[in-house]
Every structure is written in C-alpha cells, then in structure tokens.
Amino acid sequence: MKRLAPHLLPLLLLLLFLGASTADAQFFYFGRNKVQYTEFDWRVLKTDHFDIYYYTEMKELAERGAHFAEESYALLEQKFNHTVNVRVPLILYSSHIHFEQTNTTEGFIPEGVGGFFEFLKGRVVIPADGSVAEFRHVIRHELVHVFMTSKIGHVLSDHRKVGDRSPPLWFTEGLAEYWSTEWDGQGEMVMRDAVLNGSVVGLDDMDKIYGTFVMYKEGQNALGFLSRTFGEEKILLLMENFWKANSFSDDFKITIGKDYREFDEMWLYELKKQYYPLLAGHDAPSMAAVTVAREGFSAKPVVYEGDSVRTVYFIGNRTGYTGIYRKNLDEKDPEVTGEVVVQGEKTDEFESFHPFQSRIDVSADGRLAFVTKSGEHDALHIYDLRTDEVVQTFRFKELVSIGSTSWSPDCKQIVFSAINSAGDDDLYILTLATKELQRLTDDYYDDRDPAWSPRGDVIAFSSDRGPAGPRGVYNLFLYTISSGRIDYLTCDSASAGAPSWSKDSTKLAFTSELGGVKNIWVIDFTKNAPGAMRSMTRLTSFTTPAFDPAWTRSGDLVFGTFEKLSFQIREVKNVAKVLDTSSVVRPIDLYDKETPWEARTLAGVSEIKRLPYKGEYSLDVAESAISTDPVFGTVGGAIVALSDLLGNDQYYFLLYNTAESQADLLSSFNIAISHISMGQRTNYAYGIYRFTGRRYDLTVSDDYYYERVYGGYFAMSYPLSKFERIETSVSLSNSNRELLGDFVERRALLLSNSIAFVHDNSLWGPSGPLDGNAFSLTLAYTSDIQYSNVNYYSIIADYRNYLRLATRSAFASRLWLFYNDGKESRRFVMGGSWDLRGWPLWSLRGQKLWLTSQELRFPFIDQFAVRFPFGGISFWSIRGALFFDAGSAWDTQYTQTYGSLGGGLRMNLGGVLVLRYDIGKRIENNFTSLQNGLFTQFFFGWDF
Amino acid sequence: MRQRLIVIAGLLFAAGCTGLRMERTLRARPDDWPTFARTTGHSATSPGALSPPLARAWSEDIAAGTGNGSPVVVDSVVFVGNLRGDLYAFSASTGKQIGSIGLGDAIQGSPVIDGSVAYVALSNSRVSITAFDLFNGRALWRKSYGDVEVTPCLFRDRLYFGNTAGTFFCIEKATGDVRWKFEIPDNRTFKGIRSSPAADSATIVFGADDGTVYGLDADSGTVSWTFGTGAPVLASPLIVPGRVFVGNRHGEFFALDILTGRPVWKARTAGSIYANAVPAGSVIIVGNLSGEALGFSRSDGTLLWHTDLGGPINAGGAVAGRTVYIGTMKKQVFGLDPDNGAILWKTDAGGRIRTSPAAAFGRLFVTTDEHDLIAFREVK
Structure with missing residues (x-):
C-alpha cells in the first residue's frame, strides 16, 4: 500500500469537498454545477407524526402538505398493519426548480423526478407542481416507501434475519403507485402501448425495464391484478412472508401459491384479454395519422405559415440535448429530422426545456414564444423566425416556473401559466412593450395551458377547479378578458386539457381522457344553437394518447402522440371533414357543475408547532477500521461525517494513527477536521489537519521519507451557472520532512494559493x-x-x-x-x-x-x-x-x-x-x- | 490449543440455546392461561382480578418478535414462543428465565401447555407441530402438516389447526397421528388459514382467507355449517354459549349462531379486524386497525361505546376483573372499562404490540416488537 505525500492529503480532501458541490464529474475538476440560487428561510411545522420543513413563502402549501401527510399516515397505518415509530422528516419545495437545488441528495434531479425518499436519514423530499392532487399523490407515494422500509425492517428484525435485503424495485415502486393513486391515463398509456406493441414484460423479466417509468406502471398494474385475483391482503402478506424466502419469486410462491413465471402466465394473459379488443374500434397513431416527426423525442408542436411554407416548430431531442426544432410540414419523408432552431442544455440562457410542461406558441407575425430554465427561474424567450434570433427574454422575480404560452391575436401580449414561490399555478398576461405583468387568477387551483382565442375576447385554459379537481381531474374553462369572469367549458369526470383555437375561433381542439387515454376532441361553436347544450366530437380514436393539438390555417391539426415508447408528431388533415364522419359526440352537461372545491389544510392534525429551522445534525458515516500493511504495519483509524437535515452543512472528522511503536503513539496521530457549507450559491470549505508518517512520493522514484505536516485551508467554489464555476483555495501548512536513509531534513511553512476556472457542458x-x-x-x-x-x-x-x-x-x-x-x-x-x-x-x-x-x-x-x-x-x-x-x-x-x-x-x-x-x-x-x-x-x- | 478453540466455539453456540427443562412438574391451577386467549372458546378472561393502575414488575429479553398468539402461563411459569422459533420459560413472579430452546424457524401462535407437555406450531419449518416434554426437555414427537401460523386448539385430547395452504387437521395429541383433515374447496383462490380455531362442545370454528367462517364437527371433520363474510377472516373466533363472534378484513364484525352459522347480527367498523373479540359480561369488545376499541351488546350488536386508542389494534385483549387490557401498534397498553370504554389506565410498553396479552397470577404479560416480555402488576 502506497500513500500519497501528506501535503496532498488536505488538497485531496479539499478537492473532494469541492467535488461534493458538483455532479457527474469524470475527474474531480470537471462536472456541472448544482447551483443554490435561492436562499430559503426554512421553517419547521411539527405535526403528530411529521417534521415538515418548508420556507416562509409556501406556508399555506406546507399546511396542505401536513394535512395530506397525516391523512396518508392514517391510511397506510392500516394498509401496512404497521406504525412508523420515528418522526418522519418531510422536506417540501414549492416548485421543481427549487427542488432541484436541494442538498439532501448529491447529483442532479431530472425534471421527471417527482420526489424521493432518502434512506440514510429517512428523509422525504417533495416538490409541488401546482396541482394539489398531484402533491397529495406524491406525498402518499413517498410515505408508502417510508412504511414499506419500516415494515420490511420490522419483519426481518422480528425473525432475527439480517436486514440486508429489500423487495425488488418493481414491487416497491409499483406498490407506492398502487396505494397512492388510482389507475390513471398515464398508466393506461404505458400499459396499452406495452401490450399492443409486444413490449410488456412479466415479473420474471423486470430487469429489462429496470428503473423506468414503465416499470413503475407495470408494477402498479401487476399488484392491481394480484389484489383482484388473490386478495389485497396478499400484498401485505408478501411483506410479512418476506423473511421466509430467498427470492421474491419464492415469496410469491409461498404467499399466493404461484411463482413469478406462473403469475406472469395469468397476468399477461389477462392484459391481452383486456387490451387486444381495443384494436376493433381504435387504431395506433401511426396507422391513422400522417407522420410529421418520428425520430427521437418530439412534442409540443405549433405551426407557422409564412411565405406559403407551412413550418412546424416543436420541442425535440435527437442528440441528448433538448431544443426547438423545425420542419417543413409538407415534407413527405418522416425520416427527415428537421433542423435545430434553438439548441438547449448547453448554455446558461437555455439551461433546460420543460418538454412535458410548457407549450410553445408562434405569433401571427412570426415570433416564437418559448420557456426555458435559466438560472434561478424560468425565462420566457421571444424568438424572431425571420431573423432567426432571440429578440427578447423576460424573467420575473416572483415567478419561479413558467408553463405554456399563447400569443394575443394582436401579437402584443402573451398569456402564460406560472408557479410562484408559494407554489400556486396561475395565469398571467405579459404586455411586451411595457413588460407589465397582469395576474388573471390567484388561487390554489392549477391553471394550465392557456389558449388565447384569435378573436381576442376569451382565453381557454385547463384547470382542476372543477368538482373532480381533488382527484386530479382537469376541465376546460373560459376566461373573459373584459370582465375577468371564468366559465365552465367542459365539466366531465375525465380530464381535458391543451385547448387550441382554430384560426377563425369557431373550433376548439383539446385532449380528453374519456375512454382511458388522451385523444383529441373538438368543440364546434358554430353548431350550437343559442341556449342549447354544447357538444364535443371525438376527432381521434387512438389506442395510445395524443397530446397538444395545434391548428393550421387550412384546418388541419398537428399534435404529439405516444407509441412504442416514443413521443412523435403527427397530423390529421381536413379536420372538419373528419368531424363530420365521427360518430362519437358527447353532450357537454354543465348543469351539474358545482362551486369550486376547498383545499383542506390542517384538518385532522392534532399536534401543530411552528419553529424556525435550526440545523439538525445526524451521522452520515461513522466507521472505524484497523488495517495491517506489510510495509507500514498496523494502522487504526476512524472517520465520522455529520450533516444537517437539509444537507447544507457537513462536517468530517478523520482520525487515524500510524505508530510503529508505543513510543510513537502520541506523535503519530493523523487528524483532519473539515466543514463544508453548501446552503448558498458560494460553496465553501475550511478545515485543519495534522498528518504524520512515512510516505512514498509517487512522482519521485523510490523515495521514502517521513513527514509531519499540520495546517489549515479554506476553499471556495462559485458557480457562474450550471456549466461554469470559479474555484479558489488557500492553505497554510507547516511541513517537516526527513528523507529516509540519508536523514536529510527539509522544513517549510508552505503557503499555497490556487484559482481555477471550470467549464463543462458535455453530454x-x-x-x-x-x-x-x-x-x-x-x-x-x-x-x-x-x-x-x-x-x-x-x-x-x-x-x-x-x-x-x-x-x-x-x-x-x-x-x-x-x-x-x-x-x-x-x-x-x-x-x-x-x-x-x-x-x-x-x-x-x-x-x-x-x-x-x-x-x-x-x-x-x-x-x-x-x-x-x-x-x-x-x-x-x-x-x-x-x-x-x-x-x-x-x-x-x-x-x-x-x-x-x-x-x-x-x-x-x-x-x-x-x-x-x-x-x-x-x-x-x-x-x-x-x-x-x-x-x-x-x-x-x-x-x- | 485446537481443543480449547472447539470448547470456546461450543460454549458460544450453546450460549444462544440454553435448553428448556422444568425442575418440577407443572400442575394445573385455576389461574392458568394455558393457551391463546386462555380457553378453547377464546374467552381471554382471567378468573382473578387485576385492577389498574399497573406497574412494570419485570421485563425480559426474548431475542425476537412475537406473532399473533399470546404468552401462556401455567403454574406460575410464563411460556412465550418467538418468531425465531425459540420457546422461552420464565418465572411469572420474578421474571427469572428458566430456560429456552430453539424448535424451528418461527412460532407465530402460542404454545399450548397441557400438563408438562408443550404443543408448539411452527412456521416455515420442516416440522410444523412439536410435542415437547417440558420435564424431560425433549421432543415427544415432531410432525409436518405444512406451514402452521395459528395456535392449535387442544380439545378432548386432540389438536385442531389449519395451515397456510388451506388444510385443516385434527390430530391425536399423544402421537400426532391425523384423525381427519378438511380441505378448503379447490375452487377458492384464497385458501390459507390464519385464524386460530376455537371449540365449543361439538363444533370447531375457524375463519379462512376465502372469507368463510367454517364450523366443523369436532369428531368427524364434516362441515356443520359455513358462513361467507365477503372478506378474508384472519381473526380468531370467540365462542360464548350459543354464539360465535368474529371480524373480517373489511372491518365487518359478525355474531353467528353456533349451531347453524347463521348471522345473528352484523356491525361495520372503520378498519380491518385482525384481533379476536373478548367478552366482558354482556359486552363483546373488539379492536380494529383504525385504532378503535368497540364495545357491542352481546345480544343484538348495538354499539355501546367506541374508544380511539390512537394506533392499530392487531390483537385481542385480556379481561381481568372489571378491566379489559388491550395493546396497540403505537406501543401502548390500555386498561378499559368494558361497560363504557373509558380509559382507566395506559402505559408505554416501549415497542409495538401485535400479540394478545395474558392475565394470570396477578400479572399482565405483554410482548413487544422490541423483543421484550413485560410483566405488569397491580400498584397496591
């Protein structure tokens, strides 16, 4: 075993600490930056079973979270027949952008991550996304993990079995979904696609889709089938029998009498029986619509028609970097990929797109409005299609995350949805000339996807403010600009969204989950006699979903689809003609509409305390070891790492002894104490150390020497953006070195300074x-x-x-x-x-x-x-x-x-x-x- | 040197398995609690009083968790089986450990003590019932009947129990020979039996995962009656003269006629019922996973009271004098007034309670998932 020269050890510690602020680095000096843009004023809300961490701006959201957490606890206590005997730390963020700054986990958090349960400290970390129902779902999902971890640990402990195993991921995530939400359009989308396209896998082959969203939903579906066929108590019994089996397949055999293979035969057959008949009345999107863009990921299309060329713009990903692409809509070859208009995820300005959240829109005069994350908040960009450049960028201090955009017909204003620091998703109008921002809605309902009518008088949007909103059902509403009045446009039990006006304002296309997955429906306002009940007509009848319709001037519709695990863009031509032949017309009954629902906050919570957050430290690592080396003899040591609950402050204590004789014991202690602070944009670390012992200098052949060195250091890392940072450090150390053999002594008081610039946008x-x-x-x-x-x-x-x-x-x-x-x-x-x-x-x-x-x-x-x-x-x-x-x-x-x-x-x-x-x-x-x-x-x- | 190592290794091995041998024969006492819920009908009622408040008399480590049974007490000796398959014996008065022995993989239910013989059902083991001679410290016989996760019912020199594959057995206690067996019909998807059987003069009663309560003739094993509850019956039935009381996983609680199996009354509660009911005079008391303890009129099912105990109730109570003692998964033991549900006493047991308590010889015995057997005594 060779050791590095001791004055490298503090340097390595220092670099390790700086490395902790970055992620996915190949070597310590590269890697992108996880930037703590926002300084949160943390508070703690203590309820019966939870310590809920939140910041002041999101107090009401935190109280709703407290209610949902306690509600879920009471439910899961029964489902698991178990109690969790420790208080659960629940760290809440009001938006995903804030969540991405968390230090509770290293590494970057992708946009698709809706929350997580961190095992080491038992922390649950959850962002809101504007939807109260989704917030409730994610809280319950993560609490299922908390209960399952505790339950399995309890079962193994009760039977005195080693707690070194856990159920497979398909079960833990499948159950978290099964016990936290109803089977919804997303689950249906995934399972229909998998079954009808032959990619569904059984439990025996779950490793093929390990960790994917498909695995979550297949797991949820499998447990639903197990519950229906063998009884829901068998799910609990699977956990209670966990100690008996060497594999989960054996656990299945013990619990329901069938192993994975036998279960798969039943389950997969049932899926075929359920989904194959769909083909009698539905078609795959690729069979019933014209393909516009097929390669990679393609979504959120809009069509611009200038100079007699119809161009579709969409959010796409062909290379790993998401950006905006364009393609001639009349290009016949679907293999033509189109060209990149705005390259995302390489620069600070377009740090990331929200490909599932934010629709783009194009104005009549050829300007594209789109949203990217840019630093602390989302930014709204205006891109001129004639000059091919970004002409304006808007950032709003009070708005954290921006959703879909829609131009006013006069091209002077843009309506968009956005989430503020409190976590409320509301509608806003931006006047471009004055940069004035007008808030249209101000409540906890989730208002999304506004579409400004070409006539200019109303804005259609999707919202959960309808009676089924608490279950996550969205309906369409009309906002009248002159009066601010909001009226129901649909009132159904299945979600409707993504409204889009035809160019003459006579038709509104939108998606509805009626029938299981999103398909495109159209309301034709010219066909409703005054006073009569409106109706909606189904335009597409796909087996898998269609999203985000956008009209062309000539009355065609371009939209996104999902098929074979791929998001593509397709087109239906001459919508009016297709509608005339559609046999599925549904009256829109607005008579049953109710007054908007009220979100409950602290109902049912008996213990409530509000306290400021003070660092609550607990052990991350505590290890001691003794090693024996033929050259250096016996070395004993320990390392202890502490961090606070939010992961913002970390302390490291390193102690080991390299004494080769009893007389050397006191002089051979090696100690390093370091503190890292990551709760703000500038990360810093400082510490003191003392190292002593025989060393081998790797850079000088065959040189052994003895060195005593002690000193301290201070290091800072300032991220300029996600992609660039400046690092600096200073250290002062007293080094006393003796070359072994010839007893040459070198003494030095070393002052080291360094500064570095690091850039990394590699994929x-x-x-x-x-x-x-x-x-x-x-x-x-x-x-x-x-x-x-x-x-x-x-x-x-x-x-x-x-x-x-x-x-x-x-x-x-x-x-x-x-x-x-x-x-x-x-x-x-x-x-x-x-x-x-x-x-x-x-x-x-x-x-x-x-x-x-x-x-x-x-x-x-x-x-x-x-x-x-x-x-x-x-x-x-x-x-x-x-x-x-x-x-x-x-x-x-x-x-x-x-x-x-x-x-x-x-x-x-x-x-x-x-x-x-x-x-x-x-x-x-x-x-x-x-x-x-x-x-x-x-x-x-x-x-x- | 090598011999010394072998001796040390042997001692270390033996340290976890001290052996179990009584120094005296056990005599039946009126205060005994020799099986789960004390009697073949699961009355769970001690002849002696035990008035709250109680105080901890002693607490002993039993090395693992406990299942759905209860401690049993005979002639001032407490026996408890744990989920590691160990059978422990302690002095009821002092808590001094008399001995322990490993019998298999897990003891889910209670041992059944009959004179100096302990009948122990085992889960996940090659042997599923062991007849263990406590005086000689050796097994009289050991036989396999599948995976047994219930407490056998010792009735007229025979043992009755079901296994998790849906077979119900009647065996001779002396030899383990099968007298008869009953299979839950093959057309049922859910066949397991996790409900400890109870017996009255001629009928053996148990619930099953198929949602049915079965009444079998004790002598022949023929079906006397069945009653479908609509949800798995995991709780053990209570038999009081003329009636069977049992709850199901959907939180429904039934009173059945012991002769016909017909429902006399039915009540719906807010949580799954895993716990056996206990009688206290004219009141039948049962707990559910929503943490409610409920008192029903024995005759017509009128809900007389309900008390929120704050945590899931996984196991039935023990009645002693005018108090019913119930433990919860929130670590607490409660003493309730059976007439009105009033909380007379409560204490923190230090661990989740998923096993019924036993009341005998002036003590209340409780096990927790912190691997403790705790004895409480009256505060004089």
Whole structure:
C-alpha cells in the first residue's frame, strides 16, 4: 500500500469537498454545477407524526402538505398493519426548480423526478407542481416507501434475519403507485402501448425495464391484478412472508401459491384479454395519422405559415440535448429530422426545456414564444423566425416556473401559466412593450395551458377547479378578458386539457381522457344553437394518447402522440371533414357543475408547532477500521461525517494513527477536521489537519521519507451557472520532512494559493462523453514563507471537445498542458489506460507535461445476454473506440515524444464502473517507430 | 490449543440455546392461561382480578418478535414462543428465565401447555407441530402438516389447526397421528388459514382467507355449517354459549349462531379486524386497525361505546376483573372499562404490540416488537 505525500492529503480532501458541490464529474475538476440560487428561510411545522420543513413563502402549501401527510399516515397505518415509530422528516419545495437545488441528495434531479425518499436519514423530499392532487399523490407515494422500509425492517428484525435485503424495485415502486393513486391515463398509456406493441414484460423479466417509468406502471398494474385475483391482503402478506424466502419469486410462491413465471402466465394473459379488443374500434397513431416527426423525442408542436411554407416548430431531442426544432410540414419523408432552431442544455440562457410542461406558441407575425430554465427561474424567450434570433427574454422575480404560452391575436401580449414561490399555478398576461405583468387568477387551483382565442375576447385554459379537481381531474374553462369572469367549458369526470383555437375561433381542439387515454376532441361553436347544450366530437380514436393539438390555417391539426415508447408528431388533415364522419359526440352537461372545491389544510392534525429551522445534525458515516500493511504495519483509524437535515452543512472528522511503536503513539496521530457549507450559491470549505508518517512520493522514484505536516485551508467554489464555476483555495501548512536513509531534513511553512476556472457542458453516453466540451484552467503558487525551501508555481490546462458524428458516435479530443516550475516543484505523472495508452501506468514523470488524445467512439454491441439454467445475465452498451495518443513529460530538458494508437472496448457495469480493454501499438523512439508486437491493457475508468 | 478453540466455539453456540427443562412438574391451577386467549372458546378472561393502575414488575429479553398468539402461563411459569422459533420459560413472579430452546424457524401462535407437555406450531419449518416434554426437555414427537401460523386448539385430547395452504387437521395429541383433515374447496383462490380455531362442545370454528367462517364437527371433520363474510377472516373466533363472534378484513364484525352459522347480527367498523373479540359480561369488545376499541351488546350488536386508542389494534385483549387490557401498534397498553370504554389506565410498553396479552397470577404479560416480555402488576 502506497500513500500519497501528506501535503496532498488536505488538497485531496479539499478537492473532494469541492467535488461534493458538483455532479457527474469524470475527474474531480470537471462536472456541472448544482447551483443554490435561492436562499430559503426554512421553517419547521411539527405535526403528530411529521417534521415538515418548508420556507416562509409556501406556508399555506406546507399546511396542505401536513394535512395530506397525516391523512396518508392514517391510511397506510392500516394498509401496512404497521406504525412508523420515528418522526418522519418531510422536506417540501414549492416548485421543481427549487427542488432541484436541494442538498439532501448529491447529483442532479431530472425534471421527471417527482420526489424521493432518502434512506440514510429517512428523509422525504417533495416538490409541488401546482396541482394539489398531484402533491397529495406524491406525498402518499413517498410515505408508502417510508412504511414499506419500516415494515420490511420490522419483519426481518422480528425473525432475527439480517436486514440486508429489500423487495425488488418493481414491487416497491409499483406498490407506492398502487396505494397512492388510482389507475390513471398515464398508466393506461404505458400499459396499452406495452401490450399492443409486444413490449410488456412479466415479473420474471423486470430487469429489462429496470428503473423506468414503465416499470413503475407495470408494477402498479401487476399488484392491481394480484389484489383482484388473490386478495389485497396478499400484498401485505408478501411483506410479512418476506423473511421466509430467498427470492421474491419464492415469496410469491409461498404467499399466493404461484411463482413469478406462473403469475406472469395469468397476468399477461389477462392484459391481452383486456387490451387486444381495443384494436376493433381504435387504431395506433401511426396507422391513422400522417407522420410529421418520428425520430427521437418530439412534442409540443405549433405551426407557422409564412411565405406559403407551412413550418412546424416543436420541442425535440435527437442528440441528448433538448431544443426547438423545425420542419417543413409538407415534407413527405418522416425520416427527415428537421433542423435545430434553438439548441438547449448547453448554455446558461437555455439551461433546460420543460418538454412535458410548457407549450410553445408562434405569433401571427412570426415570433416564437418559448420557456426555458435559466438560472434561478424560468425565462420566457421571444424568438424572431425571420431573423432567426432571440429578440427578447423576460424573467420575473416572483415567478419561479413558467408553463405554456399563447400569443394575443394582436401579437402584443402573451398569456402564460406560472408557479410562484408559494407554489400556486396561475395565469398571467405579459404586455411586451411595457413588460407589465397582469395576474388573471390567484388561487390554489392549477391553471394550465392557456389558449388565447384569435378573436381576442376569451382565453381557454385547463384547470382542476372543477368538482373532480381533488382527484386530479382537469376541465376546460373560459376566461373573459373584459370582465375577468371564468366559465365552465367542459365539466366531465375525465380530464381535458391543451385547448387550441382554430384560426377563425369557431373550433376548439383539446385532449380528453374519456375512454382511458388522451385523444383529441373538438368543440364546434358554430353548431350550437343559442341556449342549447354544447357538444364535443371525438376527432381521434387512438389506442395510445395524443397530446397538444395545434391548428393550421387550412384546418388541419398537428399534435404529439405516444407509441412504442416514443413521443412523435403527427397530423390529421381536413379536420372538419373528419368531424363530420365521427360518430362519437358527447353532450357537454354543465348543469351539474358545482362551486369550486376547498383545499383542506390542517384538518385532522392534532399536534401543530411552528419553529424556525435550526440545523439538525445526524451521522452520515461513522466507521472505524484497523488495517495491517506489510510495509507500514498496523494502522487504526476512524472517520465520522455529520450533516444537517437539509444537507447544507457537513462536517468530517478523520482520525487515524500510524505508530510503529508505543513510543510513537502520541506523535503519530493523523487528524483532519473539515466543514463544508453548501446552503448558498458560494460553496465553501475550511478545515485543519495534522498528518504524520512515512510516505512514498509517487512522482519521485523510490523515495521514502517521513513527514509531519499540520495546517489549515479554506476553499471556495462559485458557480457562474450550471456549466461554469470559479474555484479558489488557500492553505497554510507547516511541513517537516526527513528523507529516509540519508536523514536529510527539509522544513517549510508552505503557503499555497490556487484559482481555477471550470467549464463543462458535455453530454455523457454509457462509457464517457459524446457531445459538448469541457475546459479547466488552474493557476497555483506554493511557497515556503519561512525557510524559502519551497517555491514553485503551477499552470494546468485541460481541454476536451466531443464532436457528435451520429446519435451514438463521437470524435473526442483532449489536450493537456501541465507546467510546474520552481524549487521543489512537483512532478506530474502519465502513462496507462487513462491517458497515454500503451505505456506503463504512471511511468512518465516530469514537472512539465503535454498530452493529446484523439478517439473515435462508436457503439459495438448493444446487448450481450447469457442465459443459464438458473437465470440469465445481460451486459449492455459495449462500446468500441479507435484512439491515437501523443505526449511527453520532462523536468528541464525535453527528451522525446511518446505515442500510441489502437482500438478498444468499453463496458459499463451498472452505471458506476466502466471496464476498458485496449490493444494497440506504442509509437516509440521519439515518434519514429512502432512497437514490435502489440500491447494490451485492461483497466477501469470512464473515457476522457 | 485446537481443543480449547472447539470448547470456546461450543460454549458460544450453546450460549444462544440454553435448553428448556422444568425442575418440577407443572400442575394445573385455576389461574392458568394455558393457551391463546386462555380457553378453547377464546374467552381471554382471567378468573382473578387485576385492577389498574399497573406497574412494570419485570421485563425480559426474548431475542425476537412475537406473532399473533399470546404468552401462556401455567403454574406460575410464563411460556412465550418467538418468531425465531425459540420457546422461552420464565418465572411469572420474578421474571427469572428458566430456560429456552430453539424448535424451528418461527412460532407465530402460542404454545399450548397441557400438563408438562408443550404443543408448539411452527412456521416455515420442516416440522410444523412439536410435542415437547417440558420435564424431560425433549421432543415427544415432531410432525409436518405444512406451514402452521395459528395456535392449535387442544380439545378432548386432540389438536385442531389449519395451515397456510388451506388444510385443516385434527390430530391425536399423544402421537400426532391425523384423525381427519378438511380441505378448503379447490375452487377458492384464497385458501390459507390464519385464524386460530376455537371449540365449543361439538363444533370447531375457524375463519379462512376465502372469507368463510367454517364450523366443523369436532369428531368427524364434516362441515356443520359455513358462513361467507365477503372478506378474508384472519381473526380468531370467540365462542360464548350459543354464539360465535368474529371480524373480517373489511372491518365487518359478525355474531353467528353456533349451531347453524347463521348471522345473528352484523356491525361495520372503520378498519380491518385482525384481533379476536373478548367478552366482558354482556359486552363483546373488539379492536380494529383504525385504532378503535368497540364495545357491542352481546345480544343484538348495538354499539355501546367506541374508544380511539390512537394506533392499530392487531390483537385481542385480556379481561381481568372489571378491566379489559388491550395493546396497540403505537406501543401502548390500555386498561378499559368494558361497560363504557373509558380509559382507566395506559402505559408505554416501549415497542409495538401485535400479540394478545395474558392475565394470570396477578400479572399482565405483554410482548413487544422490541423483543421484550413485560410483566405488569397491580400498584397496591
């Protein structure tokens, strides 16, 4: 076992801490930033069973959350026949954008994550999204996880079984859905698509869809079937029998008398019986509509018709970066992908799109209104289609998240929905010239998808303010601009949304979940006699859903669809003619409409206390270990890590002893204490340390020495955006070094300063980046301010570029320039699978170093499966690479250039480790000859 | 050196399994609580009084959780089986452990003590019933009848019990030989039996996962009657003269005629009923998972009172004098006035309670999921 030089240890600790503020970094100095834009004023609401953490702006939302949590607790207590005997910390955010800033988990939170239960501290972390019903659903979903974790732990503990296992993910997530919500349009969408397109998998094959939304819904469906067929108590019994079985399939056998395979036969047959008859009266979207955009992800279309060319604009993703695309609507070839208009997810301005939430809209004069996340809040952008540039961007301090947009007919105003800091999703009108913002609705109802009528007098929108709103049912409403009056447009038991006016204002297309999944329906206002009951006519009758209809001038409709796990854009031409032949007409009965419902807040909660949040610290890690090394002897130590409940402040305590004799005991203690603060935009860390012991300097051959070093450091990291940051650090340490053997002593009081700029917008594939670029420049200066024994400076530059050649292929380039100069300046190392391939690991050393790597990355084997009699194993995403490296390392005189070329394979194991195998030839003798024979290298690590 | 290691290893192994052998024969006492809910009819009523307030007399570690039975007490010795398959014996008065023995994988119900023999049902083991001689410390016989998660009913020298596969057995207590067995009909999807049987003069009564309450002739195993409740019956029935009382998973509570199985009255409650009912004079008391303790008129099912105990009630109570004692999953033990449901006493037991208490020899015995057996005594 070799140890790094001790004055590297604080540096490593420091870098580790800075790394904690970033995510998905290949090496410690890259990675995007999780920026804490907002300073939250946290409070705690204590109820009977929960400590609810919220910030002041969302007090009412937190009280609703408290009610839902206690309501769910009472229900789940019975479902699980179990109580959770600890108070549950429930951390609430009023919007997803705020939620994305949480420090309760490392890494980025994708837009699709609606909340999570974190096992270590038992925390439940949940954002609101404007919908009271969804808020309630997510709270209950996560509390199912809390109860299940406690229940399973209890069952294993009761039987004195080791608590090292848990039910499979399909069961935990399936049950969380099954016991938290009704079977809804999303579940129906997923199951219809899976069954009718032959992609449904049984419990025995759930690993094929592991972790996907499809797995959640299949799990929910399977448990519904189990409950109907064998009794709901069998779900509880599966948990209570968990201790008996070695596998969950065995648990099934014990509990219901059927293992996975036998259960699958019944369940999958039932699914076929349920869904196959649909084909008699419905069609797949691809069979009944014209395909407009098929590749990748495509959604939220709008049509602009200028200069006699019909162009469809939509939110798409072809490469991994979401952006706005356009395509000629009359292009016959669906394989033509269209071109990128606005490239998202690479810059601060268009940090991310909301492809499932925000419709885009185009004005009559050719301006596109769309929304992206941009820093702390969402921003509304105006893009001029004639000049192909963003002409205006609006950010609203009070509005956190912005939904769909719709232009006024005079092109002077935009109506949109937005969520404020309190978590309310309401409608607003922006006047572009004056930047004046007018709030149209102000309540806790979820108002979405406004559509300004071309006549200009009303705005149609979707809202849960109808009588079935508490169950998550949305209806359509009309907002009259002159009076502010809101009227029902539909009042149904199935959700309606995404209204869209025809250009002459006579028809309104929208989606309705009548029949199970969203299809497009149309209200024709010309066909309703005054005073008569309106009706709606079904336009599409697809097996899987249609979304977000948008009219063309000639009366066609363009819309999104879902089929074969893919979101595509399709078109129905001549809507009027299709409507005339539709046999499904439904009267719109508004007579039963009721007054809007009231959201309950703290009803049923007997214990209520409101307190300011004060850091509540608990252990994250507490480990001690003793290790014995043939060279260094026995080493004993412990590490303790503490953090507060919100994860904003972390403390690390490291203690170990390297004494080789009793007399050395006191002098051989190694201690480091560090504090990291991440609750604000500028992350900082500081600490003190003392390290002592025999060391081996990796950069100097065969040098062992003894060193005592103590000191302190301070480091800061300021994210300029998600993609760029500045890092700086200063450390002061007293170093006393003795070279073993010749007893040379070197004393130094080292002052080190560094500053770095880091940029990274790279997009990662299974084995490494495939697109974007990354850059890091570090300047550092280290000097001995007391004895002048050490005095050197460092310049470290690292640039990487990834040129996308195809969806899964890229050409990657890397350039390193590392430069150290001065007294006792450190040597860099190079060689091996991570940098200069073909050369022995870290065999090239010098105070100066350069390296360039060029690599072609391409897919090689998508799946490699082996089926044994007792089960199967699959390897996914085996990638190929062709590479060329060149570089050198030297101290004072450049000697020669080294290189290599060859090819290799990379295989990702579980998303956490990449195995690498390279074969090739070294370029030797100062780049004049190739190696005799071939080198091979097998190692681990991500591609650069 | 090697021998020493073997000895140490042997001692370490033996430390978790001390053996169980009574130093005296056990004699039947009027105060005994020899089986789940004390009697074959599950009356759960102690002949002695135990008036609240109570105080903790002693508490002992039983190494694992307990299932749906209760502690049993014979001749001042408390027996409790745990979910690790261990049978423990303690002095009822002092809590001193007399011994313990591992019998299998898990004891879900109660041991049944008959003289110096303990009949123990085991779950998930190759052996499902063990007849264990407490005086000699060895098994008299051990036989397999499937997975048994109930307390057998010892009635006229025979043991009656069902297994989780839906077979109900009558066996000879002396040999374990099957006298007769009854299969829940094959056309039922849900066949498990998790309800401990009760017996009156001629009829064995139990509930099943198929939602049916079965009344079988004790001698022949023929079906005397059945009653479909509409939801799984996981609770054990209570038999008082002429009546069977039992609840189902949908929270419905039934009084049935013991001779015909016909419902006499029915009541709906707010939570699933897993607990057996207990009688206190003219009141029948039952708890449910919504945390309600309810008192019904024995004769006509009138709800006389209901008391919210704040946490799921998974197991039936124990009646001693004018108090019914009930534990909840919220760790609390309550003493209620059976006439009006008033809370006379409550205490925190330190762990969830999913097992019925037993009242005997001036003590109330409670087990918790913190692996404790606790004895409470009257505060004089």
